[in-house]
Amino acid sequence: MVSGETVIMEPKRQVGQGCCTPIRPRLEDEAARDAANLLKALAEPARLQILDILVQRGGLVCVCDFEGVVGTPDPKTGQRPKQPTISHHLKVLREAGLVGYEKQGLWAYYFVHRERLADVQAVLALLT
Amino acid sequence: MVSGETVIMEPKRQVGQGCCTPIRPRLEDEAARDAANLLKALAEPARLQILDILVQRGGLVCVCDFEGVVGTPDPKTGQRPKQPTISHHLKVLREAGLVGYEKQGLWAYYFVHRERLADVQAVLALLT
DNA sequence: ACTATGCATTGACGAACATCGATATAAAGC
DNA sequence: GCTTTATATCGATGTTCGTCAATGCATAGT
Numbered sequence: 001m002v003s004g005e006t007v008i009m010e011p012k013r014q015v016g017q018g019c020c021t022p023i024r025p026r027l028e029d030e031a032a033r034d035a036a037n038l039l040k041a042l043a044e045p046a047r048l049q050i051l052d053i054l055v056q057r058g059g060l061v062c063v064c065d066f067e068g069v070v071g072t073p074d075p076k077t078g079q080r081p082k083q084p085t086i087s088h089h090l091k092v093l094r095e096a097g098l099v100g101y102e103k104q105g106l107w108a109y110y111f112v113h114r115e116r117l118a119d120v121q122a123v124l125a126l127l128t
Numbered sequence: 129m130v131s132g133e134t135v136i137m138e139p140k141r142q143v144g145q146g147c148c149t150p151i152r153p154r155l156e157d158e159a160a161r162d163a164a165n166l167l168k169a170l171a172e173p174a175r176l177q178i179l180d181i182l183v184q185r186g187g188l189v190c191v192c193d194f195e196g197v198v199g200t201p202d203p204k205t206g207q208r209p210k211q212p213t214i215s216h217h218l219k220v221l222r223e224a225g226l227v228g229y230e231k232q233g234l235w236a237y238y239f240v241h242r243e244r245l246a247d248v249q250a251v252l253a254l255l256t
Numbered sequence: 257a258c259t260a261t262g263c264a265t266t267g268a269c270g271a272a273c274a275t276c277g278a279t280a281t282a283a284a285g286c
Numbered sequence: 287g288c289t290t291t292a293t294a295t296c297g298a299t300g301t302t303c304g305t306c307a308a309t310g311c312a313t314a315g316t
Contacts, residue, residue, distance in 0.1 A: 023193060025177035026184060029200060032173035039176075043167035044304080045160035048251075049153035055255050056154060063263060065151060072157060074305095085305055087264055092303095106262045106313055117255055123176075124249050127183050128242070172274085191293060202275090213275055215294055220273095234283055234292045 027126065035123040041096035042120065046071030046081055047089050051112060054099065060109035063090065155254065163251040169224035170248065174199035174209060175217050179240060182227065188237035191218065 025032070042048065049070035054061055063086060071081035071089075081089075090110060093099045098117065101110040153160070170176065177198035182189055191214060199209035199217075209217075218238060221227045226245065229238040 023181060023185070023197065025180040025198060027177050027180040029173065032176045032180075033200060035176055036171050036173045039167050039171035040303095043164050043171045045157065045164045046304090048160045048163055048167075048255075049155050051255050052153040052155040052160075053151060057151070069151065070153060071304095072161060081305070082307095083263075084265080084307080088304075091264080103263090103312095108263060112255075114256070117252065121249065121252050121256075124245065124252070127176075127179050127240075127245055128249075174274090199274095209275065210277090211293075212277080212295080216274075219294085231282095231293090236293060 031123075035120075038096055038098075038116070038120050038123075041092050041098060044089065044092075046086070047093055050086075050089060050093065050110075051098065051117075054110060054112045060102065060111050062107040062109050063087065064107070066090075155251075159251075163248070166224055166226075166244070166248050166251075169220050169226060172217065172220075174214070175221055178214075178217060178221065178238075179226065179245075182238060182240045188230070188239050190235040190237050191215065192235075194218075 027035070042051075050066055053066065053070070063083075066086045067083055068080050071085070073080050090099065090101075094101070096116070097113055099110050099112055101108050103109075155163070170179075178194055181194065181198070191211075194214045195211055196208050199213070201208050218227065218229075222229070224244070225241055227238050227240055229236050231237075
């Protein structure tokens with residue numbers, strides 16, 4: 001980091017009176033909470049791969065397509081997450097508004113809500 | 129959902145032989161894991177607000193600036209997270225490569241690693 | 257009616273996380 | 287030296303999360 005060299009023009013900060021001018025994030029508490037919840041829904045390998053497949057397919061995908069295909073393989077058994085786990089991840093994505101689904105007979109067909117993905121990108125664009 | 133109406137061109141899926149053609153996510157396991165770890169580092173209101181302030185300031189910000197300013201207020205006490213918690217969040221952001229810092233005397237000045245934020249946006253762009 | 261299938265939900269478990277108070281470290285000023 | 291200040295780290299606690307086996311619930315096929 002070349003810390004011996006860096007010169008910050010930072011003049012006169014008296015210890016004990018607070019070193020900096022007060023500041024508030026532009027991101028208000030509620031907006032930060034909402035954004036964090038969206039990001040939390042995304043922050044899982046299995047869920048990212050589910051979304052990837054949904055986008056790749058560009059349409060409706062039934063749940064059985066995800067089984068044995070997404071999620072990190074168990075280091076011991078080499079097995080990927082099973083059906084109840086997939087269903088759980090899909091529920092998380094649903095509740096975050098990132099995907100929707102239709103029931104057709106025995107199958108459930110999922111699709112992406114692209115607007116919601118755009119919301120995430122909008123938040124990240126704020127930090128650029 | 130209009131589920132009575134939706135017509136999917138659904139040709140002949142025999143129950144029991146798997147309903148769909150096999151598919152793999154373009155997002156490989158390791159890439160998915162890395163992306164998820166980055167998103168996990170972002171998926172916290174306090175950390176989003178920290179990054180927001182860092183970007184807003186456009187330069188070096190010392191830790192004390194974040195105290196009492198970022199993070200969700202405790203519903204009971206109305207208090208925001210205290211110094212050890214802020215320090216913890218900064219460590220998480222550091223380890224994710226999202227921020228860096230320089231030590232100047234008593235103070236630690238943090239700054240954003242914009243390239244890393246770009247990495248996150250690149251992953252999300254894949255899903256669009 | 258009976259069986260098999262696709263999917264959701266429940267309950268349990270361990271791992272990971274956010275937060276805190278207390279303590280440690282390290283530099284500045286006396 | 288000692289004290290104060292800014293930050294990091296440690297240990298404990300309560301909560302959230304990912305995963306599974308078991309179960310429930312429709313629907314399809316016989």
